[in-house]
Amino acid sequence: MKRTKLYMDTAVSIEVVTGKSTSEATVAQKMNQAFEAFQKVEQACSRFSPDSELMRACQQVGIPVAVSPFLFEPLKFALGMAECTDGIFDPTIGKRMEDYGFNRHYLTGEAMYSPSTASVTYRDIVLDEQERTLCLLKPLVIDLGAVAKGFAIDLAVHELAEFGGFVVNAGGDLFAGGMNDSGEAWEIGIQHPERKEEVISTVLLSNEAICTSGGYERKSATVADIHHLIDPKTQTSPKDWVSSSVIAPFAMMADTFATSSFLLGAVEGRGIVEQAGLQAIFITSDLQLVRVGGI
Incomplete structure (x- = not known):
């Protein structure tokens, strides 16, 4: 059974292999609960809605x-990665994203224009784990685009x-659980950076x-040579990779490491993946594949 809904500016598809003993009603109920997770996270973490928990x-x-x-x-998790990358991955990049035109809600078209101090870093966010509170030391905009999905x-x-x-x-960001309907690992394609309908490489995944x-997907309409992956220190988009795909035990980790390794570039990006014991496929500007971790 397969269903698709729209959340977080992307098509979210869920496919479940159904056995003879599994009722369609049970699968449908669990699918709906899984889709609800996307709705809850979007309502909490969206930078594009003034009513989200994040923007409030x-x-x-x-x-x-x-x-x-x-x-x-x-x-x-985002602040932990910011610490690991010395701020190259930084969730306080939100105002810069707005300035570069990444500020419109995908459904309403409404644009966000937020106040922010010119110089901010992740260190201007204080989390209290015991009290579960967030405190901003300066006016800033948090962007969780590399974590929330x-x-x-x-x-x-779950x-x-x-x-x-x-x-x-x-x-294209996904988790493959168990086996496909043929009892084999899932074959997952990695999109070709220049030809959207083509796959440039495939990997076999099970419980990863x-x-x-x-x-190549989201480019600034207001600033030349800028896409949505921005180095907060140089305020430019890195060029070492055109694509960074990371395999990890859970998706938030894969998501964050994919963005971090892209921002860090060829040497440090590869290094952070190796240090974490993960696997990755990087694609260079001349469409060469660089594989890390024995993949």
Whole structure:
């Protein structure tokens, strides 16, 4: 059984391998619960809606704000990656993203224009794990675009864990659980950066996630030579890779490492994947494939 819905500016598809003993009603119920995970994370983490939990929290400066796990957990993971990359991965990039034209809601077309101090970093965000609060030290805009989708995939996977085979695919970022209907690992294609309908490579996955960050999908309409992956220190888009696909045990990890390795470039990007013991396929500007981790 397969169903598709629209969340987080992408088509989210869920496919479940159904056995003879599994009723369609049971599968449908679990699928709906999995889709609800995307809805909850989007409502919590969207930078494009003034009513999201994230954007409401960004209106409070210098005041600890209690937040739900749907915001706290991905933000905590993002701040950990910011620390690991010395701020090359930085969730306070949100205002720069707005300035470069990445500020319109995919459904309403409404544009966000937020106040922010000119110089901010992830260190201007304070999380209190015991109280589950978020406190901003300066006016800033948090962007969780490299974390939230993976987090939503992982929550959806939790709802589908009882099934022997399933895939949760959010625009090419996905988790493949168990085996396909032939009893084999899932064969997953990696999109060709220049020819959208073609696959440039494939991988076999079972109980693993793969997420891809690429500079070819979303380009700035206001600033030349800029796409949605931006180095916060240079305020430019790195060019070493055109695509970075990372395989990890869960999707939030794959999502964050894909973006981080893209931003870090050829040497450090490869290094952070190797250090974490993950696998990756990088694609260079001349469409050469660089494989890491024995894949």
